[in-house]
Amino acid sequence: MGFRVRLLSPEDPPDAFPDAREAGIALGYPDGLIAAGGDLAPERLLAAYHGGLFPWFNDDQPILWWSPDPRAVLPVERFHMARSLARDLRRGRWTFSVNNHFADVIDGCAGNRGPHGTWITADMRSAYLRLHQLGYAHSVESWHAGELAGGIYGLRLGGAFFGESMFSARSNGSKVALSALIYLSRQAGIELLDAQLESAHLQQFGLELWPRREFIDALRRLTAGAAPDPGWHLAPRDARPIAALRDA
Numbered sequence: 001m002g003f004r005v006r007l008l009s010p011e012d013p014p015d016a017f018p019d020a021r022e023a024g025i026a027l028g029y030p031d032g033l034i035a036a037g038g039d040l041a042p043e044r045l046l047a048a049y050h051g052g053l054f055p056w057f058n059d060d061q062p063i064l065w066w067s068p069d070p071r072a073v074l075p076v077e078r079f080h081m082a083r084s085l086a087r088d089l090r091r092g093r094w095t096f097s098v099n100n101h102f103a104d105v106i107d108g109c110a111g112n113r114g115p116h117g118t119w120i121t122a123d124m125r126s127a128y129l130r131l132h133q134l135g136y137a138h139s140v141e142s143w144h145a146g147e148l149a150g151g152i153y154g155l156r157l158g159g160a161f162f163g164e165s166m167f168s169a170r171s172n173g174s175k176v177a178l179s180a181l182i183y184l185s186r187q188a189g190i191e192l193l194d195a196q197l198e199s200a201h202l203q204q205f206g207l208e209l210w211p212r213r214e215f216i217d218a219l220r221r222l223t224a225g226a227a228p229d230p231g232w233h234l235a236p237r238d239a240r241p242i243a244a245l246r247d248a
Helices: 042-049 083-090 103-109 122-133 173-188 211-220 244-247
Strands: 006-008 035-039 064-066 071-075 094-098 139-145 147-157 160-168 192-196 209-212
Touching: 006 071, 042 122, 042 147, 064 122, 083 173, 094 173, 103 122, 103 139, 103 147, 122 139, 139 173, 139 209, 147 173, 160 173, 173 192, 192 211, 209 211
Parallel strands: 006 035, 160 192
Antiparallel strands: 035 064, 071 192, 071 209, 094 139, 139 147, 147 160
16 A cells, blocks of 8 residues: 555644654655645744654745655764864864854845755744744754854754754765764764765764664653753853864
8 A cells, every 4th residue: 555645734733743763665756755835933943853854945835855775864972073074173273152143144145045045934934033033943053263154953842853954055064064063962962863865975974774663762762841942052262172072
């Protein structure tokens, strides 16, 4: 029996998604289209992430909800930093900050347009800005010689961080932001960084591919009772921890 994509209405309960663990071989490319429709209200987005789903669509499409199989993840304790990046950090011109330029990071990521344009639509931007205001969505910004050099943003739910996108304004900008996120995750008890889809760029950091069921089972343990954390914050351009990134 084939798998049918669940069609959602904005009037449906926020958690009206099917159990992605039971999806079998779901539709779409990459494999993993689970549902379509609904809305981008905070409650529905949070329910989606708790269930291992995320939205990904263009302006000319309905809202599409995905749960790829396998799932690309970065286990925090197995993160690997390239020697070339460690050498760059030792030069002492890099710093980072947290949640000081969330909108700028989203806009930087939206500027990384592929052949089909950006999936960070105006509605998506507004939705994640709202999650940021509620304390669920966070950004990590990298700085080089006082200039914004890159960043990464996503959602934190308990012991998991769901990376949505990252960008570089100069060489190594996104790598430094990712390294800073790993450093902060170790301090905060975050065990898993969800990278969603396999990426050659992320393989150098220790990317792993997990079966969808294994990933969602891990999420249920890591995100149980997760609350927003608006206090996850460092001072702007805080240089104090940057040396520690070399050992992240």
